[in-house]
Amino acid sequence: MSVSTDGHTVKRFDQQLASLRSLVLEMGGLVEDQINRAVQALQDEDIAAAREVVARDHVVNGFDVRADEEVVNLLALRQPVGSDLRMVLSMAKTVTDLERIGDEAQKIARMVTQIYDGNSAPNARLLRDVANMARLAANMLHGALDALARMDVDKAVEIACGDEELDSEFQSALRRLVTFMMEDPRTIGHAIDVLFMIKALERIGDHSKNIAEYVVYLVKGKDVRHVTIETLAAQGRNGS
Amino acid sequence: MPELHPQPEADHTAPAPVGHRTVGTVTVDNPKIAARDVNVFYGEKHAIKHVDIDIGINEVIAFIGPSGCGKSTFLRCLNRMNDTIDGCRVEGAITLDGQDIYDRELDVVQLRARVGMVFQKPNPFPKSIYDNVAYGPRIHGMASSRSELDDLVQWSLEKAGLWNEVKDRLQQPGTGLSGGQQQRLCIARAIAVSPEVILMDEPCSALDPIATAKIEELIDELRENYSIVIVTHSMQQAARVSQRTAYFHLGDLIEVGETEQIFTNPVHKLTEGYITGRFG
Numbered sequence: 001m002s003v004s005t006d007g008h009t010v011k012r013f014d015q016q017l018a019s020l021r022s023l024v025l026e027m028g029g030l031v032e033d034q035i036n037r038a039v040q041a042l043q044d045e046d047i048a049a050a051r052e053v054v055a056r057d058h059v060v061n062g063f064d065v066r067a068d069e070e071v072v073n074l075l076a077l078r079q080p081v082g083s084d085l086r087m088v089l090s091m092a093k094t095v096t097d098l099e100r101i102g103d104e105a106q107k108i109a110r111m112v113t114q115i116y117d118g119n120s121a122p123n124a125r126l127l128r129d130v131a132n133m134a135r136l137a138a139n140m141l142h143g144a145l146d147a148l149a150r151m152d153v154d155k156a157v158e159i160a161c162g163d164e165e166l167d168s169e170f171q172s173a174l175r176r177l178v179t180f181m182m183e184d185p186r187t188i189g190h191a192i193d194v195l196f197m198i199k200a201l202e203r204i205g206d207h208s209k210n211i212a213e214y215v216v217y218l219v220k221g222k223d224v225r226h227v228t229i230e231t232l233a234a235q236g237r238n239g240s
Numbered sequence: 241m242p243e244l245h246p247q248p249e250a251d252h253t254a255p256a257p258v259g260h261r262t263v264g265t266v267t268v269d270n271p272k273i274a275a276r277d278v279n280v281f282y283g284e285k286h287a288i289k290h291v292d293i294d295i296g297i298n299e300v301i302a303f304i305g306p307s308g309c310g311k312s313t314f315l316r317c318l319n320r321m322n323d324t325i326d327g328c329r330v331e332g333a334i335t336l337d338g339q340d341i342y343d344r345e346l347d348v349v350q351l352r353a354r355v356g357m358v359f360q361k362p363n364p365f366p367k368s369i370y371d372n373v374a375y376g377p378r379i380h381g382m383a384s385s386r387s388e389l390d391d392l393v394q395w396s397l398e399k400a401g402l403w404n405e406v407k408d409r410l411q412q413p414g415t416g417l418s419g420g421q422q423q424r425l426c427i428a429r430a431i432a433v434s435p436e437v438i439l440m441d442e443p444c445s446a447l448d449p450i451a452t453a454k455i456e457e458l459i460d461e462l463r464e465n466y467s468i469v470i471v472t473h474s475m476q477q478a479a480r481v482s483q484r485t486a487y488f489h490l491g492d493l494i495e496v497g498e499t500e501q502i503f504t505n506p507v508h509k510l511t512e513g514y515i516t517g518r519f520g
Contacts, residue, residue, distance in 0.1 A: 008517045079476060081503045082516045221505030 013078055017087055020070045024091050024098070027063035028145040031098050032138065034060065034105035035204065039134040042112045042127065042197075053109035060102035067095040086221060090214035094148065097207040101141065104200040104207075111193045111200075122190035126180060129173035130194060133201040136166045140208035147215045156215035157236040159208065161229055166205035173198050261290055263508045264497040268296035272437055272467040273318060273355075278332035280313050280322065280491075287313050289491045291332075295437065300459060300468040302478035302499065305488035306514065311471045314488065315439050318469065319355035320348055336437070353380055356430035360442040362422030364414030364429075369406050372414040372425055373397060376433035392432060400428035401458050420451020427458060431466075438462065440470040444477060456481050475515055479503050487511045 007014040034053055041050035071092040074080060080088050115122055140159055147156035177191045177198075216224045216235050224232050267274075271294035280288035288310045295301055295318075303311040313322065320341060322328045334341050341351055353376065364372050373393045376382075383389035393410070397403040402424040406417070414425050423443060430438055440459075444452040459468055459481045472478050478485050478499065485502040487495045487510070495508045506512045513519055 009519055010517060013517065080516070081475065081479070082506050082512050084516050085504060 013084075016070070016074055016078070017080075017084065020067065020074065020088070020091050023063065023067050023070065024094055025145065025149055027060065027067065027095065027098050028141070028148070030063065031060055031102045031105065032141055032145065034102055035108070035134070035138050035141065038105045038108040038112065039131070039138070041109060042115075042130060045116050045121070047113050047116050050109040050112035054106050054113070057102055057106040060099060064095055064099040064102075067091065071095075083218075083221075086218050090218040093214050094211050097210045101204050101207045104204050107200045108197050111197050115190060115193050118189075122194070123180075123187060126177070126187060126190055126194050129169070129176060130197050130201070133166065133169050133173060133198050136162075136169060137201040137204040137208070140166065140205050141211075144208040144211040144215070147212055148218075151215065151219050153216055153219050154236050156212040156219075157232060159212040160216075160224070160232055163205050163209040164229065166202060170198055170202040262292065262493045263495040263511075264501075266293045266493070266496050268294045268299070270297060271295060272297045272337065274333075274335045274338075275314075275317070276333045278314065278317060278330065278334060280310070280317060280331075281329040282325070283327045287491050288317070291493045293486060293493060293496060295467050295469055296484075297467055298463055298465075299484060300463050300470060300482045301484045301486060302482035303469065303471045303486050303488060304473075304475060304478050304514070305494075306519065307473075308490075309488040310491040311486075311488045312441050314493075315441055315469060315471050318437070318439055319352050319357055321352075321357065323348065349379075353433040354435055355437040355439060356433065356435035357439045357441070358423070358426050358430055358443045360445050362419060362426050362446070364417070364422050364425050366413065366415060368411045369397075369414045369417070369425060370410040373428050373432045376429060380433055382433065396428040396432040397425075399431055399462070400424045401454060401461075402428055418451070420447045420454060423447060423451065423455060424458065427455070427462075431462070435466065437467045437469065440468065442471055442473060445473060452477070475503075487514060489514070 034056060037049060038053045041047070041053065071088055074088050078084070140162060143155060143159040143162075146152070147159060174195070177195055180187050181191050210225070213224050213232075216222060220235065222235060224235055273295035275291060275293050275295075278288055278291045279286065291314060303315060305311045316322045317330050317334060318341075320330075322330055330342065336351070336354065340346070341355075365375060367375070370393055373396050374383075374389055377389060377392050383392055394403060394407075397406060402421060405421060406412075406425075414422065417425060423446075427438075427443075444455050447455065456477065459470065462468060470478070470481060482499045484496065485499045486493060487502065487506075487508070489510050495502065495506060495511045497507070502511065503515060506515060
């Protein structure tokens with residue numbers, strides 16, 4: 001009797017786990033695309049593209065429901081333990097965060113339709129921070145999904161630690177928005193739309209950080225949510 | 241007769257590091273039973289290899305592992321059931337409350353009253369339900385009168401969760417009960433002699449899920465008064481009833497840990513392979 005490296009004695013169990021994982025990664029790809037399209041629509045002033053993003057959120061929700069079903073089935077029928085249990089739980093949690101990221105992308109797209117629906121287009125200065133934060137947030141999500149696909153703890157730690165940068169970008173952007181509004185009260189309408197967008201991007205960073213933290217749990221069995229950044233960083237290269 | 245426990249020649253003041261081959265903490269504070277460097281041989285076969293482990297007070301510890309891994313063999317060392325097997329040799333130190341249970345002076349019958357055992361197949365004596373439970377107290381002279389014995393039988397059957405089902409037919413044969421009832425009868429028989437430790441060797445493997453649930457509920461209640469060691473092939477059962485889990489593999493004690501830890505984040509890859517079903 002020996003430990004098999006190529007999977008469970010029950011092959012169907014392996015298939016079910018693999019199928020859950022690929023479903024979640026596929027959902028991740030879709031959500032990533034939703035963010036990119038929403039931000040692109042903002043840059044292109046393309047209301048039709050933004051409406052497509054809004055409409056496509058139900059596809060994201062469909063993934064959410066399907067993945068949850070698979071999780072419930074795995075728990076009920078296989079009673080996973082050890083690394084299998086951690087896999088199922090981290091997938092279940094990742095799906096929830098991905099669904100919320102999808103909602104945030106939809107929110108951004110809604111703002112795009114709102115901003116370009118009126119008579120006056122917003123001042124380009126107002127939108128500068130959106131592009132910058134969107135790049136950071138999309139990179140975080142991409143990195144977190146990459147770490148998940150490769151079970152790469154170092155990458156996950158790097159992503160989770162990177163959330164601070166996005167948070168401080170958000171704070172600076174917020175200060176700039178307030179300055180614009182004080183300088184010229186006519187910008188307030190658009191500034192509030194932009195505020196909702198950068199808040200959505202900041203939330204996308206938080207959800208991506210969660211996903212990265214689930215990767216650490218999945219691989220190492222350590223719960224690194226709500227810990228200091230030093231403790232988190234210690235899980236990386238030299239961490240035990 | 242098997243060769244019994246040679247007195248160790250090693251210097252007792254400088255014991256070998258405990259659990260040096262096992263992942264996890266094998267010791268507990270105030271152990272009920274402490275086993276150190278236990279080796280068991282069946283003739284030439286080295287069935288248990290250098291096992292160190294403590295059994296705590298008021299705890300349920302589960303021994304898991306594939307067939308032939310030695311978990312039942314080790315369990316039987318704890319009340320010297322292996323003495324009855326020809327060619328079986330036990331080495332190392334096993335103490336109950338600090339007292340060496342392989343001491344030549346020790347009365348094995350007394351030991352087995354203190355460390356009771358429940359087997360895989362319910363094995364009631366071919367006697368009445370009453371006499372099954374009264375058997376131990378009678379030979380140990382634990383009751384001075386008939387009414388005292390009646391009380392003890394009733395208490396044991398109540399403890400085992402069987403009283404209400406059998407109180408009107410105590411004189412009927414124990415073998416006439418259902419499998420689950422017979423197993424609870426065997427548990428009542430074991431606790432009638434006021435043991436301190438109960439060893440259970442796959443007590444539910446012949447029972448249906450309802451009878452299994454009753455036994456598991458009983459184990460949980462008995463934990464308040466006894467230390468319980470359970471050998472089980474059902475990992476779900478180990479997870480449900482125990483506070484600590486020990487994983488055996490080919491005679492080695494691979495890993496010991498809190499049951500939650502073993503089933504969510506086992507350290508050793510053999511443990512992980514076994515509990516997740518990755519054995520080829």
